[in-house]
Amino acid sequence: MSLQFHNQLTHRVDTFTPQIEGKVSLYTCGPTVYNYLHVGNWTAYIYWDTLIRVLQANGLRVERVMNITDVGHLVSDADEGEDKLEKGARREGKTAWDIASFYTDDFIKGMARLHLLTPQHIIKATSYITEQLELVRTLQKKGFTYQIDDGIYFDTSKFPSYGHFAGLDLDAQKAGARVEFNPQKKNPVDFALWKFTPQGETRDMEWETPIDLLEPIVADGLEYEQANKKMGFPGWHLECSAMAMTLLGKTLDIHTGGIDHIPVHHTNEIAQSEAATGVTFAHYWLHNNHLKVNGTKISKSLGNGYTLNGLGEKGYSPLDFRLFVLQRHYRSEGNFTFENLESAKNRLHNWRNSAALRHQTHDRLRDDDEKSTDDESVSLYASSQALIEAISNDLDTPAACAIIDEAFRKIDGINLEDIHQHALTSFIETVDNLLGLALFDTSKDISDDIKRLIIERERAREKKDWQAADRLRDQIEKSGVTVRDTAHGSIWEYVA
Template structure:
């Protein structure tokens, strides 16, 4: 497998510390609000990556944090805690907010067929580990206490900026536009490991520590959680491209300083979902696009997953309702083509299936090329083989793509079967695919045929009460909801 490494800016052969086993870490959500579909693009692509690694024969241990404390409204250690901000907005406790939006996040993941990681760890459940990590950095001389807070000393590093080669003054957190400089820092690049009450008096969640009552910084959480559950050698770290600096940069600095050796060499960053008018999608500008909103507008969440798979993860993806409509139409046609395959047309030709699976493995293994993976679905449908073999190939691909292809195709076939059943005695019924309504329309026809007009009128009134309009046609009827 070849995978682009954000740390080296090139595609590299994917290797692991332990052959055949992948230690994988994913930056999880800050659960102060609903995830928007831009956030979820990253989780979709990380899900595909994990499932492809398993498909390719790896054993994977995937760990994800839940940030329920410590993430400030600026990624640069300034401003209000996002969790506290959410609690004030909704007049709830921080932990009530955390639980509600954690549940909402995983509900969105379920709708998008995103697998739950092997380990999901809320930051508030591992405070002792973070304190231990901060103490270790102080003991090793990589941290200092100032103004009641504990800071990481970036001057002790040979190299701080990992993911870019820009001028350090331009990237320094303290000189970012709109960010108030922290005068406690020795260097503009330094970042907070532990906040104390002396700086944030209104912080809701606080713990005792050697430096006073306070709470951990955002960056230390991911290092502590990964070191506990992935160990000291991390094979693959994932996240959105906006996490590369400062969050992932700071993770590397503190983790490697603590353990004393290289930590993670493979970094996987998913690029932004953009809107045509607003640019990068966010919660603070433009329409707040969530999975629930997509559903309210009549879209299957898996249409959005399909939409994301049609683009490469390292390219910005432009969202518009027109683009989503195009994806929905293409997805519906794909399902119809799959539904046209006969599962009984077999047996499965294992040699043909193996050929297509090998091709798929090479295509997706070239830097997670999901656009080629989607093309592979159509290629499989054109394979010169029987229906059972085509379906077996598609089922195999869907272990990675997770579009519920065969289930949706089976539902279409079942609906077609019901509609066919509804066409009895030369009487064809067309409608919106509701078997109960089809049955009533057929009963009305049979009552009229038996000259039981009172019963036919009763059924007509029952349908009308349900908002069903029936139109009699030569040899049948059609109905619709009005």
């Protein structure tokens, strides 16, 4: 089966071929842990979880690294403003280390609630300072850096292909930079590799800059080491390159992130990585589009940055939200509304009821209708294969959802004895393996006591004892189960 993804590097849908047969190296830009993640943040991780699942479904072994940005991400996403962790610390009256620890733990818990697969490596930027400084050292030796008052910068003019990845018009940027935020920079798009702590300040997270990376300063009456001592912290872009190459090698198979990363963060990653190694940094770049809320950008001022806990308070589970996300293609702009979320919740509820049919049928074929039963099992097995093919085609999750709807529609309302239990169970497992919706685990069988009540109600209906039948229905519904009467008999379902 062919795997195809839209590749930002080539600006087309490419057939995926890993560097090493059967193995994939993949890096995911992780969260900046200064606050709770909102629905827009979580969207990316749901899509990239689906990417991992389809790679595995195609027989590939994935080694994945995801960073935790716990230092160095400034509020502008470039080199301006305050470090987001320092800002979070001031907001909550804690240290930046405390903020990073708390929100990292919350992120890990959120991953579990959303049924996201755990990467082999979840790593913190603060644990890889030595590796980041070594990358600066390599770039310095190769002539790609220069120092100004606030840090060590990458000279983009030394990297001729800078901007190709994002299709940036560098001449227009230079012409438009009449009032440059940092006039000491040689080029408007030059970016900080290592920022210095401002003079007279002390940060929660800072490290001594190795003296060999600094331009020497001569100061009367001071020792050389003291005069040249500068505390600092890594640039956001530097972190990802250093961590990715340390654990996955100089060239990755796949790098993922949001489309907002293309013009700055990922462009800078490519420049510094390829300048240091002289080889391609990643062969495939996948980017998810933005999620808006009620047609507007998510912002603190609008109060529309809904969290998983916030959705829970309104009666929606993380898996309701997961399906909401998967109903849209990762490259299409999304729009979150509670009406859309309610629709996803209802769809997932219906799928669980269809999954529960496996408890109400069996694999024994009927002698008088063997062909129809066999046809139904073939249809479900074919649907499983169609699911894999849909998601293998540039993560086409909307098509996958349509396939699931159609498969369950076909078995809805037919005689339970005509549903092949093994085929249905296999289909449910395929859905869970690819989309992570936990249909199998959330469609448990009912107790024997409830089953006995359902049988009693059937007998009451046969006797036309409607009063007893209604009383038994009410008793059954108290357990969270309802009964749907069809032409082929009664089917139990979960109460919405």
